[in-house]
Amino acid sequence: MRSMREALAGFRRTPLLCALSIGATGLSLVILGLFGLVAHNIGGAIGDVERRVEVVGYLLDDAGPEQVGAARRELEALPAVESVRYVSKDEALERARRDLVEFSDVYGELRVNPLPASFHLRLREGFRTPETVSETAGMLAAYPFIEEARFGDEWVERLFALRSAATGIALALGGGFALIAVLLIVTTVRMAILARGEEIEIMQIVGAREGYIQRPFLLEGAVTGLAGGLLALGVTRLAYVVFPARFAAIEPLAWLPHVWTAGGVAAAAVLGLLAAAYSVHREVGRAYGPS
Amino acid sequence: MISLRNVSKAYPRSGDALRGVSFRLRKGEFAFLTGPSGAGKSTVLELIHFQTRPTDGEVQVSRYNSRRVRRRDIPALRRRVGFVFQDFKLLERLTAAENVAFALEVIGTPRREIAGRVQRLLSQVGLAARASSRPSELSGGERQRVAVARALATEPRILLADEPTGNLDPDAAGGVFELFSMLNRLGTAVLMATHDADFVRRHPDIRRLELEDGRLARDSAA
Ligand SMILES: Nc1ncnc2c1ncn2[C@@H]1O[C@H](COP(=O)(O)OP(=O)(O)OP(=O)(O)O)[C@@H](O)[C@H]1O
Ligand SMILES: [Mg+2]
Numbered sequence: 001m002r003s004m005r006e007a008l009a010g011f012r013r014t015p016l017l018c019a020l021s022i023g024a025t026g027l028s029l030v031i032l033g034l035f036g037l038v039a040h041n042i043g044g045a046i047g048d049v050e051r052r053v054e055v056v057g058y059l060l061d062d063a064g065p066e067q068v069g070a071a072r073r074e075l076e077a078l079p080a081v082e083s084v085r086y087v088s089k090d091e092a093l094e095r096a097r098r099d100l101v102e103f104s105d106v107y108g109e110l111r112v113n114p115l116p117a118s119f120h121l122r123l124r125e126g127f128r129t130p131e132t133v134s135e136t137a138g139m140l141a142a143y144p145f146i147e148e149a150r151f152g153d154e155w156v157e158r159l160f161a162l163r164s165a166a167t168g169i170a171l172a173l174g175g176g177f178a179l180i181a182v183l184l185i186v187t188t189v190r191m192a193i194l195a196r197g198e199e200i201e202i203m204q205i206v207g208a209r210e211g212y213i214q215r216p217f218l219l220e221g222a223v224t225g226l227a228g229g230l231l232a233l234g235v236t237r238l239a240y241v242v243f244p245a246r247f248a249a250i251e252p253l254a255w256l257p258h259v260w261t262a263g264g265v266a267a268a269a270v271l272g273l274l275a276a277a278y279s280v281h282r283e284v285g286r287a288y289g290p291s
Numbered sequence: 292m293i294s295l296r297n298v299s300k301a302y303p304r305s306g307d308a309l310r311g312v313s314f315r316l317r318k319g320e321f322a323f324l325t326g327p328s329g330a331g332k333s334t335v336l337e338l339i340h341f342q343t344r345p346t347d348g349e350v351q352v353s354r355y356n357s358r359r360v361r362r363r364d365i366p367a368l369r370r371r372v373g374f375v376f377q378d379f380k381l382l383e384r385l386t387a388a389e390n391v392a393f394a395l396e397v398i399g400t401p402r403r404e405i406a407g408r409v410q411r412l413l414s415q416v417g418l419a420a421r422a423s424s425r426p427s428e429l430s431g432g433e434r435q436r437v438a439v440a441r442a443l444a445t446e447p448r449i450l451l452a453d454e455p456t457g458n459l460d461p462d463a464a465g466g467v468f469e470l471f472s473m474l475n476r477l478g479t480a481v482l483m484a485t486h487d488a489d490f491v492r493r494h495p496d497i498r499r500l501e502l503e504d505g506r507l508a509r510d511s512a513a
Contacts, residue, residue, distance in 0.1 A: 043393075055414045198380070198382060199382060199393075201380065202380060202382070202393065202394070202397075202441075203397045204369075206369065206370070206394040206397060206441065206442070206444065206445060207365075207366040207367065207368070207369035207370035207381075207398055207399060207445055208366060208397035208398055209363075209399075210362075210363070210366070212397060212399070213397075280470065291490050
C-alpha cells in the first residue's frame with residue numbers, strides 16, 4: 001500500500017521521464033507485437049507451404065509391384081516421413097489430361113503412356129528442413145527402380161532464409177528498443193531515488209529495513225514496465241483492428257495467442273523490475289553493504 | 292556496550308583516517324570525542340553506527356561485531372544507536388511532529404501508536420508547543436531538539452552526536468547539551484563529537500577522548 005503510494009508519487013514527480021519510459025517500453029513491444037501478429041498469420045501460411053514440400057521419386061517402368069510395395073512400407077517407416085502417396089502411370093496420365101487441357105488431345109491419341117509412376121513423400125513437421133529434404137531424396141534415389149528423385153531444394157532453402165531474416169530483424173529492432181526502454185527506466189528510477197535522497201538517508205540512519213526502503217522504487221519500475229506492456233498491447237490490438245479494414249483484400253487476421261500477449265506484458269513488467277533493481281542496487285545498495 | 296579494538300580505517304584516496312584506535316564506552320556513560328578537523332571524529336561515529344567498516348581491528352556494539360555482522364542485522368543495530376548531526380537533517384517540507392513520525396513509521400511502528408509517541412518524544416525534548424512548526428520556522432536549537440526527538444524514536448541505548456552544537460549559538464548549544472545530560476541521567480550512553488574546546492573545558496567532569504591525526508592521543512578516563 002505504502003509502496004504503491006510512493007511509486008505513484010514518483011510518476012507525479014517526473015511525469016515526462018516516466019512517460020518516455022513507458023513509451024519506449026511500449027514501442028519496443030509494439031514492434032515485437034506487430035511482428036508477432038504478422039509472423040503468427042504468415043506462420044500459418046508458411047506452414048501450409050511447408051506442408052506442401054514434397055520429395056518426388058519417379059519409378060522405372062519395369063519396377064515390379066512387390067518391389068514397389070516393399071519400398072513403400074520402408075519409406076513409410078522413416079521417422080521424417082509423414083505420408084507416402086503412390087501415383088500409378090494411369091493416374092499420372094489421367095491427371096495430365098485434366099490439368100493440361102491444351103495437351104489433352106495429344107495425350108488422348110497416345111497408344112503408349114509415356115508418364116512414369118511416382119512416389120510423393122511428405123515430411124513431418126519439424127523435419128521440413130533443407131537437410132532432411134535432400135537426405136530423404138537421396139534415400140529415395142538409392143532404390144534401383146527409381147529413375148530420379150526431385151525436390152524444390154533451392155526454394156525450400158529460400159523459404160527458411162526469409163523466415164530467419166525476418167525474425168532476426170524483428171528481434172534486433174525490438175531488442176534495440178527494449179534496451180532503450182531499460183536505460184530509460186534505470187534513469188527514471190534513479191531520478192526518483194535522487195529526488196528522495198534525504199528521506200532515504202534518514203531511513204537508513206534510523207534503521208529502516210532495506211526492503212522497506214527499496215520496495216517503492218522496484219514497484220515503480222515494474223509498474224512502468226507493465227504500463228508499457230499494456231500500451232503495446234493496446235496499440236497492437238488497434239493495428240489488428242484497423243489494418244484489415246484498410247486492405248480489405250487481406251484475409252481476416254488471427255489475433256495473437258493469449259500466451260504471447262500475457263507473456264509480453266509480463267516480460268515488460270519483469271524488465272521494468274530488473275531495470276529498477278539495477279538502479280536501486282547502484283544508488284542505495286551501499287548503505288548497509290560491507291566497506 | 293561499545294568497544295573499539297585496535298581500529299584502523301583507510302580510505303582509498305585520502306589514506307589513513309584512523310590508526311589503531313582502542314577504547315570502550317560503558318552503559319550509560321557520557322564522553323566527548325574531541326580533536327582538530329580531520330582528526331577522525333566523524334569516522335569513529337560512523338564506525339560505531341556501522342555506516343562504514345574498519346580496515347583493521349574490530350568494532351563491537353552490544354552484540355554486533357563489525358567482523359561478523361550480517362547485512363540484514365544492521366537496521367536492528369541502528370535502532371539501538373541514535374544519531375544526531377550538526378546540520379540536523381530534518382525534512383523541510385514536514386512539521387516537527389511529522390519529522391518524528393517519519394522515523395517511527397519507517398521502522399514499522401503501528402499507525403495508531405504513532406501520534407501518542409510523537410507527542411511524548413517532543414515533550415521529552417521540550418518542544419511539545421512547536422509540534423506543527425516546520426524546520427524553517429524553528430530556531431537552530433529547536434531544530435536540533437527535533438532531530439534528537441527523532442533519534443530517540445527507536446528508544447536507543449546509545450546516542451551518537453556529530454558536532455550537534457556546531458551550528459548553534461552558545462545559548463542554544465548549552466540547551467542541547469543540557470538535553471543530552473538529562474537523557475544520559477535517564478540511562479542513555481552519549482558519545483558527542485565536538486571541536487569546541489571551551490565547551491569541553493567547562494565540563495571537566497565528563498570523560499574526554501581526544502583524537503589527533505587518526506590516533507587516540509588522550510583519554511581522560513585512562
Ligand atoms: N568518505 C570518505 N572518503 C575519503 N576520505 C574520508 C572520508 N571520510 C573521511 N575521510 C578522511 O578521513 C579523515 C578523517 O575525517 P573525519 O571526517 O573523521 O574527521 P573529523 O575529525 O570528523 O573532522 P571535522 O572536525 O572536520 O568534522 C580526513 O582526512 C578525511 O579527509
Ligand atoms: Mg566530522
